[in-house]
């Protein structure tokens with residue numbers, strides 16, 4: 164049975180001035196899929212993800228979300244973004260708000276959830292990410308790994324249909340990565356549609372349904388995790404994997 | 414000649430107190446004007462409209478490049494004259510001229526404070542707000558302006574204290590503020606030393622506690638930021 168298509172990306176291009184960052188991206192993302200995007204630095208992974216939630220405006224091409232063209236002029240980006248959560252590399256928590264407020268501010272303001280209900284749910288989310296006792300803390304008193312888990316809880320509180328992750332663990336000390344990946348595994352297991360830009364090859368291999376290798380603004384290769392990691396076809400994929408897997412061993 | 418502080422105190426103090434009231438009124442109104450205008454200028458300077466930005470920059474640089482006293486003179490003497498040339502008669506009281514002059518002048522300085530405080534708010538928080546589904550204007554109102562204003566409070570406090578002291582220049586456009594009152598008293602009684610010493614002490618009594626309040630606020634804010 165074919166699952167419903169969430170994103171359909173057609174001939175997506177993005178330039179920054181003269182620099183062509185996304186050259187021609189075509190892709191479909193289906194409901195419930197976990198897609199990992201890997202690739203060398205500067206290949207346009209973040210830019211692609213940012214185009215998906217309209218933090219960057221596509222230069223050309225189309226992005227359809229559940230059939231609606233989100234690149235159309237006058238498209239209501241703010242309403243659309245409520246359904247598409249984003250987790251950033253640098254967490255981006257609201258620094259002058261407590262952990263609790265970070266999580267409840269959007270549901271209360273945008274989904275008109277009552278304060279009590281919002282806080283109750285925030286506590287549930289916090290215990291899911293293993294931070295139940297941190298509701299009153301301020302972001303700057305937390306470790307990077309804790310901040311990132313709060314950021315994930317904040318995104319989940321909006322009940323998004325899709326979650327986008329841009330290298331959620333690459334700003335973290337190695338010993339803090341595991342907890343964040345664990346949380347992401349659980350979200351994936353719950354059936355969430357996820358697009359994850361990552362350098363964590365092990366995670367990509369274990370958790371994703373599909374791996375996309377990007378290079379120079381193109382999708383250079385895509386396939387099942389097993390296919391990409393054990394039988395890469397494109398020489399650039401081979402070279403990239405050989406390099407990162409060697410780095411990981413060191 | 415014996416100094417007679419008791420006499421000066423009894424005779425001058427009531428006058429100083431009523432002129433202090435004038436000073437506080439001018440300061441309060443000018444400061445509110447400066448804050449509101451400064452905010453609007455800052456937002457205009459941050460907007461993507463290039464023409465607006467350029468016009469505001471010229472105005473800010475013009476006002477910052479001329480002395481406050483000259484600006485007050487301009488408003489008090491030149492504006493009515495200009496209106497007269499155009500066949501309108503407009504009279505501006507010295508107090509109004511002072512409020513406008515101080516308000517405009519301080520607005521320019523405060524706009525720069527607000528502008529840089531807004532720019533200092535980490536852009537990641539703006540993107541987080543947008544990604545959650547807030548409109549751009551709501552992101553500004555909720556996540557950018559509050560921390561920017563909070564972080565500017567100590568600077569605003571110092572501006573307020575400076576403004577209170579600066580109002581003494583309004584003596585030159587005949588505002589019955591404390592310097593003018595003291596000068597008149599000294600001229601009449603020849604108690605020059607007593608009068609000006611009392612005046613200086615009064616300024617000190619006003620500004621010292623205020624500076625202390627600002628210092629405490631600064632500490633609190635730094636602490637809250639962690």
Ligand SMILES: Nc1ncnc2c1ncn2[C@@H]1O[C@H](COP(=O)(O)OP(=O)(O)OP(=O)(O)O)[C@@H](O)[C@H]1O
Nearest residue numbers: 179182184202203204205206207208209210211330
């Ligand atoms: N706002 C911008 N203005 C100009 N150039 C940009 C901008 N954002 C990204 N770029 C450029 O676009 C290219 C792709 O950047 P992007 O961040 O998408 O790469 P990436 O694949 O995410 O890399 P990394 O693995 O280092 O995060 C880079 O050359 C980068 O310098």
Ligand SMILES: [Mg+2]
Nearest residue numbers: 208209210330
């Ligand atoms: Mg990136």
